[in-house]
Structures are given as structure tokens and as C-alpha cells.
Amino acid sequence: MSPEDRIRKLGSAEITGPSEAEWQAFSETAHRSVSRRRLAAVAGGTAFLLIVFGGTYAVTRSPDVGPDRPEIVGSPTPTEATDAPPTPSDPVEPVDPVDREAPLPLNQWYFESDGTLKPFVYFEYKPATPRKLLEQTIAHIPGPLGETGGTTAIPEDNRLAYLQVRDGKTAEVVVRGQRPSDDENLHKAQAQIVYTLTQFDGIERVNLTWEGRKSEGLTRADFHDLLGPIVLEEPYAVQEVGRAFRLKGIANVYEATVSWRLTGEDGEVFKEGFTTATCGSGCWGTFEDRITLERVPSTRIVLQVFQESAEDGSPMDLVEVPLKVQLGTD
Amino acid sequence: MRLRDRDEEFRAFYFAEAGRLKGIALLMTGDPGRAEEIAQEALLKAYRAWPRIRREDPGPYVRTALVNLCRNEYRRRLLEKRHVGRESAPVDAHDARIAEAMRLADALRSLPPIRKAVIVLRYYEDLPEADIARILDRPLNTVKSDIRRALQTLRPQLQEGAGSR
Numbered sequence: 001m002s003p004e005d006r007i008r009k010l011g012s013a014e015i016t017g018p019s020e021a022e023w024q025a026f027s028e029t030a031h032r033s034v035s036r037r038r039l040a041a042v043a044g045g046t047a048f049l050l051i052v053f054g055g056t057y058a059v060t061r062s063p064d065v066g067p068d069r070p071e072i073v074g075s076p077t078p079t080e081a082t083d084a085p086p087t088p089s090d091p092v093e094p095v096d097p098v099d100r101e102a103p104l105p106l107n108q109w110y111f112e113s114d115g116t117l118k119p120f121v122y123f124e125y126k127p128a129t130p131r132k133l134l135e136q137t138i139a140h141i142p143g144p145l146g147e148t149g150g151t152t153a154i155p156e157d158n159r160l161a162y163l164q165v166r167d168g169k170t171a172e173v174v175v176r177g178q179r180p181s182d183d184e185n186l187h188k189a190q191a192q193i194v195y196t197l198t199q200f201d202g203i204e205r206v207n208l209t210w211e212g213r214k215s216e217g218l219t220r221a222d223f224h225d226l227l228g229p230i231v232l233e234e235p236y237a238v239q240e241v242g243r244a245f246r247l248k249g250i251a252n253v254y255e256a257t258v259s260w261r262l263t264g265e266d267g268e269v270f271k272e273g274f275t276t277a278t279c280g281s282g283c284w285g286t287f288e289d290r291i292t293l294e295r296v297p298s299t300r301i302v303l304q305v306f307q308e309s310a311e312d313g314s315p316m317d318l319v320e321v322p323l324k325v326q327l328g329t330d
Numbered sequence: 331m332r333l334r335d336r337d338e339e340f341r342a343f344y345f346a347e348a349g350r351l352k353g354i355a356l357l358m359t360g361d362p363g364r365a366e367e368i369a370q371e372a373l374l375k376a377y378r379a380w381p382r383i384r385r386e387d388p389g390p391y392v393r394t395a396l397v398n399l400c401r402n403e404y405r406r407r408l409l410e411k412r413h414v415g416r417e418s419a420p421v422d423a424h425d426a427r428i429a430e431a432m433r434l435a436d437a438l439r440s441l442p443p444i445r446k447a448v449i450v451l452r453y454y455e456d457l458p459e460a461d462i463a464r465i466l467d468r469p470l471n472t473v474k475s476d477i478r479r480a481l482q483t484l485r486p487q488l489q490e491g492a493g494s495r
Binding site: 001002016017022026 | 333337340341344345346348349350353357363367370373374377378427430431434437449450452453454455456481484485487488489
């Protein structure tokens with residue numbers, strides 16, 4: 001049979017159409033899409049009126065529109081009309097939260113050799129969006145700068161099929177492929193997805209559909225059992241820091257006290273301090289601190305984060321990251 | 331136009347076109363999962379543009395959108411492949427029709443995306459060359475030569491493979 005006949009035969013075969021449920025899901029997505037465009041059109045119209053009638057008044061951009069958002073790329077598609085109110089210029093399509101770039105650094109979450117869930121910095125800077133990061137995590141692609149060294153519980157041949165943020169807090173995720181067959185690995189794989197997504201502002205919980213089964217309302221707290229006592233999310237190993245940098249992480253430590261210190265190449269401590277996690281002594285909390293460097297003994301230093309032993313004050317659950325210092329920057 | 335009225339009108343178009351669009355996207359991408367998403371995305375574009383396109387035939391509009399989305403997908407994959415050197419995983423197709431579509435998609439991979447689109451619209455969709463020229467915004471004679479050249483490329487692969495199956 002010739003190629004054209006084979007393709008023609010395929011085209012003339014009876015095709016199963018979509019189900020009613022698929023139509024319902026489509027219609028829901030379509031309504032949201034139209035509503036977003038209407039909002040953008042109204043914002044565009046308001047901005048135009050402010051420019052025309054506001055003289056030299058400054059115009060505050062809507063957070064969802066404007067040139068500081070990533071450009072939507074792609075080849076031209078037919079011009080789309082909306083039944084939104086007429087506007088002086090075409091409104092910019094608001095960027096979906098899952099395609100919005102986030103400040104760096106960002107982490108992918110994999111398992112360390114001791115079985116704990118740990119952040120591995122994600123080096124592929126563009127585009128640093130929830131969708132991109134999750135796609136790469138599911139595919140176990142750490143970015144072009146190298147392997148993470150971590151292992152994944154997400155089986156091969158899975159891929160992100162759908163990602164949407166509802167009510168500004170809940171990410172709806174559909175993963176296509178085979179989910180882990182045993183409960184332990186399923187729990188671990190879910191943790192990777194939840195931790196990767198919830199590092200983005202505005203995503204607090206995840207509804208995950210995988211192989212047709214849905215797990216609703218997953219949060220970071222559901223997977224605390226997989227963490228070590230101190231998890232350092234920022235700074236990452238060999239990060240180049242300036243005169244000031246942020247310390248950020250999750251911990252379950254005695255009296256919620258997270259200690260830190262900085263050493264030079266010779267191992268001598270030249271600065272130390274502590275911060276308090278939002279919860280402690282049996283519960284998990286987040287911690288954050290800003291470290292300022294006045295002087296450094298060398299351009300290569302080591303940050304140590306730990307909790308002090310209640311018995312003798314010695315460091316416990318130590319996490320160490322080497323850093324490069326460039327004091328000319330902030 | 332109210333959304334409820336739009337839904338009522340669009341529903342028939344959706345049920346008539348969704349399956350076919352998925353078929354075109356499958357032949358163009360060779361990936362059933364992505365094909366479904368691309369078909370949905372093209373339908374979403376048509377839904378948004380519905381007040382303007384409903385009075386004309388919305389079929390060509392949605393096909394133009396679909397082909398453009400497939401071409402974007404092709405570029406994205408090319409970039410990903412360049413960066414990480416990974417091919418998408420082979421799909422286990424149980425359905426005979428999907429399996430045949432995957433075989434054809436595999437052969438179509440040897441064509442540039444625009445010729446792939448021309449072939450799929452000509453034979454899968456059975457569209458006249460003039461309609462294809464309009465959908466792809468391409469001169470009629472170019473479409474004719476695209477078809478001729480694409481078939482020349484496909485013939486050895488598909489006829490050789492046909493005997494073994």
C-alpha cells in the first residue's frame with residue numbers, strides 16, 4: 001500500500017470522540033481562560049485611561065501584565081478575538097502562575113544516598129518556572145551543568161501532562177506514566193513533586209493525579225518523615241555570595257534554634273550566629289536569616305548549619321556547604 | 331456573547347473535531363500524550379476566538395492553530411534534545427489504530443514540520459490542495475511540490491516497512 005493510501009486509510013477510520021467528562025473539563029478550562037483575558041483587557045483599558053487622562057501620573061502595572069514578565073514565545077497563531085470590552089490596544093495575555101519565572105536559586109528535590117530528601121540546586125536558569133522545573137524533575141533532568149548526584153523515586157517514562165494553579169494556592173498536577181507500585185516509593189515520588197512545586201510563592205498544596213488515582217491536598221508536612229533534621233535550601237554548595245546572603249531552610253531541632261557558623265579554608269571559625277525556626281522540639285518549622293560579611297579570611301569559606309546538643313552544646317546534625325565570596329557584590 | 335451561549339455552540343464543534351485534531355497532532359508529533367494536549371490547546375484557542383470565527387468555517391482556523399502548535403513542539407524538542415541529548419520514550423501502543431499512527435508518525439519524522447503538515451492535511455484530512463495552501467499560508471504551487479517531495483521521501487520507508495507487518 002502506498003504511503004498516501006496508508007495515511008488516508010487511517011484518516012477514514014472511525015474515530016472515537018471525546019467523552020462528556022472531557023467536554024466538561026475542557027469547558028471549565030476554557031471559562032477560566034476567557035475570564036483571565038477579560039481581566040487583562042480591563043487592566044489594559046484602565047492603564048490606557050490613566051495614561052490619557054492622568055497626564056504625568058505614574059502608572060502602576062498590574063502584577064500579571066507588563067514587560068517584566070517572561071515573553072510568551074512561539075510561532076504566530078491565528079489572531080484571537082475575545083468578546084471582552086473594546087480596548088485601545090491588544091491586551092497582553094496574563095502569564096499563568098505555573099509559567100511565571102521565579103527568583104533564583106531554585107531547587108530540585110532528590111534523595112541523598114542516606115535516603116533523605118534533599119534540595120539540589122537547579123542550574124538551568126531560563127525559564128525558571130514551576131512547569132519547567134517540575135517537567136525536568138519528573139524526567140530526572142538536572143539541567144545542563146551536570147548531574148545532581150541524587151536519586152529519584154519517580155519511575156522512568158513518566159511525564160508531566162497537566163499543571164494548573166487553582167484558587168491561588170493549590171497546584172493541580174497530572175502525571176502520565178506508571179506510578180511506583182509500592183507505597184514507600186510512591187510516598188517518596190510524591191514528596192519530590194510536592195517539594196519542587198511548593199518552593200514557588202503561591203503554591204501551598206498539590207492535588208496529584210497519577211495513573212488515574214488522585215491524592216488531594218498534599219503539603220510539605222505530609223513528607224517530613226523523609227527529611228533530615230536540618231534541610232538547607234539556601235545558599236547552595238559553591239554558590240558565589242556577596243557581602244550579604246540569605247540562609248533559608250526547614251528544621252526540626254531542639255527549642256527551634258538553628259545555629260550557624262562560617263569558617264575559612266583553615267577551618268577557623270570567623271563568624272557565628274543563630275536563628276529561630278517557626279517551630280521546634282518535635283515539630284517542623286522554617287528558618288531564615290541574613291548573614292552579613294564584613295571581612296573574610298579567604299575567598300573560599302564554609303557555612304556550617306547545625307543544632308547544639310542539649311547535653312554539651314556540641315554541633316549535631318551538621319550541614320556544610322562551601323561558598324565562594326566576592327565582597328564587591330551585595 | 332455569553333459563555334453559556336458560546337458553550338452551546340462550541341460543544342458540537344468540539345465533539346466533531348476533538349478526535350480528528352488529536353489524530354493530526356499524533357501524526358505530527360508521534361507522542362500520544364502531547365498530541366492530546368496540543369489538540370486541547372488548539373481547541374482552546376478556537377473557543378476564545380469563537381465570537382469572531384463562528385460565522386465562518388472554524389475548521390481551517392483550528393487546524394492552523396494546531397499545525398503552529400505542533401511546529402512549536404518540534405522546535406522545543408529539538409532544543410531539549412540539543413541540551414540533554416534525550417529522545418522521548420517509546421510508547422507502548424495497544425490500540426491498532428494508534429500503533430499504525432505511531433508507525434506513520436515515525437516515518438513522517440524524516441520530513442520537515444511544514445511538509446509533514448502538508449501530507450497530514452492532504453491525506454489524513456483529505457483536504458484539497460487549495461485549502462491546505464490557505465491553512466498554511468503557503469502558495470498553491472509550493473504545496474503541490476511539498477506533497478510530491480514528501481511522498482518521494484516517505485515511499486521507500488513506508489513501502490519497505492509495509493511488507494514486514
